[in-house]
Amino acid sequence: MDNEQSVSAFVEALGSSAPTPGGGAAAALVGALAAALAEMVARFTVGRNAYRAVEPQAQAIVQRTEQARVALLALVAADERAFRAVSAAYRLPKTSEAERQAREEAIQVALMAAMQPPLEALKLALVVVTLARDIALIGNATVLSDAACAATIGDAAARSAALNVLANAALLHDAEAAAHALSEARAACAEAASLRDEALETVYRRMGVESL
Amino acid sequence: MDNEQSVSAFVEALGSSAPTPGGGAAAALVGALAAALAEMVARFTVGRNAYRAVEPQAQAIVQRTEQARVALLALVAADERAFRAVSAAYRLPKTSEAERQAREEAIQVALMAAMQPPLEALKLALVVVTLARDIALIGNATVLSDAACAATIGDAAARSAALNVLANAALLHDAEAAAHALSEARAACAEAASLRDEALETVYRRMGVESL
Numbered sequence: 241m242d243n244e245q246s247v248s249a250f251v252e253a254l255g256s257s258a259p260t261p262g263g264g265a266a267a268a269l270v271g272a273l274a275a276a277l278a279e280m281v282a283r284f285t286v287g288r289n290a291y292r293a294v295e296p297q298a299q300a301i302v303q304r305t306e307q308a309r310v311a312l313l314a315l316v317a318a319d320e321r322a323f324r325a326v327s328a329a330y331r332l333p334k335t336s337e338a339e340r341q342a343r344e345e346a347i348q349v350a351l352m353a354a355m356q357p358p359l360e361a362l363k364l365a366l367v368v369v370t371l372a373r374d375i376a377l378i379g380n381a382t383v384l385s386d387a388a389c390a391a392t393i394g395d396a397a398a399r400s401a402a403l404n405v406l407a408n409a410a411l412l413h414d415a416e417a418a419a420h421a422l423s424e425a426r427a428a429c430a431e432a433a434s435l436r437d438e439a440l441e442t443v444y445r446r447m448g449v450e451s452l
Numbered sequence: 453m454d455n456e457q458s459v460s461a462f463v464e465a466l467g468s469s470a471p472t473p474g475g476g477a478a479a480a481l482v483g484a485l486a487a488a489l490a491e492m493v494a495r496f497t498v499g500r501n502a503y504r505a506v507e508p509q510a511q512a513i514v515q516r517t518e519q520a521r522v523a524l525l526a527l528v529a530a531d532e533r534a535f536r537a538v539s540a541a542y543r544l545p546k547t548s549e550a551e552r553q554a555r556e557e558a559i560q561v562a563l564m565a566a567m568q569p570p571l572e573a574l575k576l577a578l579v580v581v582t583l584a585r586d587i588a589l590i591g592n593a594t595v596l597s598d599a600a601c602a603a604t605i606g607d608a609a610a611r612s613a614a615l616n617v618l619a620n621a622a623l624l625h626d627a628e629a630a631a632h633a634l635s636e637a638r639a640a641c642a643e644a645a646s647l648r649d650e651a652l653e654t655v656y657r658r659m660g661v662e663s664l
Contacts (some may be wrong), residue, residue, distance in 0.1 A: 244458045244460070245458060245459055246456045246457060246458055246459070247457055247458070247459055247462050247481065247525070247528075248525055250459050251481075251485060251488050251521060251525060252488070252521075254485060254488035254489060255487070255489075255491035255492055255495070255517065255518065255521055256492065256495065257492065257495040257496055262492070262595075262598060263489060263597055263598040263601040266485050266488075266489055266601060266605065267601060269463075269485065270482055270485060270605055270608075272463050273463060273478050273481065273482060275467070276466035276467035276478070277466060277467075277475060277478055280466060280467050280469065280474070283467070283468065284469055305467070306467065309463060309464075309467055313459070313460055313463060316459075383474075384619075385475055385615045385616060385618060386474060386475040388612075388615045389475040389478060389479060389612040389615050392608045392611045392612050392615070393478065393479075393482055393608050393609075393612055395608065396482075396604045396605050396607065396608030397605075399664065400600075400601040400604050400605055402664050403597045403600045403601050403604070403655075403664065404597060406659075406661060406664060407596075407597035407659075410659060410661060425664060426664055429664045443615075447618075447619075447622060449618060449622060452611065452614050452615065452618060452638055452641045
């Protein structure tokens with residue numbers, strides 16, 4: 241993604257049958273949106289008299305969510321680049337046996353590289369859900385539903401990133417690397433889901449409402 | 453949102469302490485991204501020999517996901533407009549008793565109106581998760597992880613929209629309207645979660661992989 245691409249153009253390109261953007265890019269963008277929501281709640285907490293006691297924590301959350309937002313947005317483009325490299329490898333000639341072997345090796349190298357952006361997005365999405373849980377506990381009570389949205393959307397970003405790791409790992413010949421990535425993805429998914437539930441329960445409790 | 457706003461500008465504005473965009477706009481955009489992912493899988497299914505048997509269903513899913521994508525994107529802007537109307541009502545003068553009463557009435561009218569975009573986004577997100585489940589069952593096997601992402605992200609969009617309904621309903625004096633909206637939100641959330649799980653199980657089964 242060109243970062244200056246319009247929102248509607250990006251969404252339309254995602255829905256098209258063009259090879260990019262795909263699910264990995266969408267997962268990273270969804271993660272960036274979650275980071276931004278948690279950041280917004282933290283910004284509505286900093287500098288308010290009623291929240292003086294948690295000012296240093298809220299300040300730290302502003303900084304960390306901003307970093308995660310910027311890094312996740314960069315991963316949208318990184319995912320598209322990596323995916324294009326996989327497509328290019330699949331288009332290599334396969335007439336002779338030597339060509340077939342070279343193509344197969346190029347595909348495996350590209351697939352391994354293409355697993356890195358979703359793995360990175362997964363780690364960052366987990367950080368975002370953690371920060372959303374943190375700001376749900378201490379943040380400005382008037383924007384708590386946004387903290388719950390941040391946790392919900394961040395969890396979906398983590399699972400979507402993990403699904404892209406899974407899709408890539410399924411094509412890898414290196415069984416050990418695939419198993420390692422999958423085990424990392426599975427653990428991060430479980431942790432994100434649990435942190436999301438914790439954030440939601442916190443928001444329902446602080447808002448004094450029944451859970452959805 | 454101006455639909456021509458860049459992706460990075462939208463995400464940055466979401467993270468800022470500017471009053472809009474907020475969680476409702478984010479929920480609608482996340483829903484549009486989910487619709488686009490399901491649409492993409494359907495487009496990769498249409499016109500392929502191996503999927504001739506499901507061509508009419510895939511065609512119908514292309515059309516319905518495209519409609520949902522466009523409608524959800526329009527709700528991003530609608531949510532921002534409705535939120536600005538609520539803010540404007542809160543800024544009305546409250547010096548005299550008559551002013552206080554007029555302001556309170558204006559706030560209630562604006563809050564009721566502001567509940568409509570997230571309610572609409574919730575209904576559309578539920579449609580998107582349903583279509584993601586449908587395309588997960590019949591869609592092109594090479595892009596199944598994208599169908600799973602569509603269901604995951606669509607479910608998060610539904611829950612985020614519901615959280616915005618909840619936040620609005622909590623401020624309504626009309627207890628009956630609030631209870632009605634909440635009950636609708638709760639039912640749609642439960643259905644979205646169940647459809648998401650169905651889509652994920654279908655994708656894991658068709659990919660022949662263990663679930664995440």
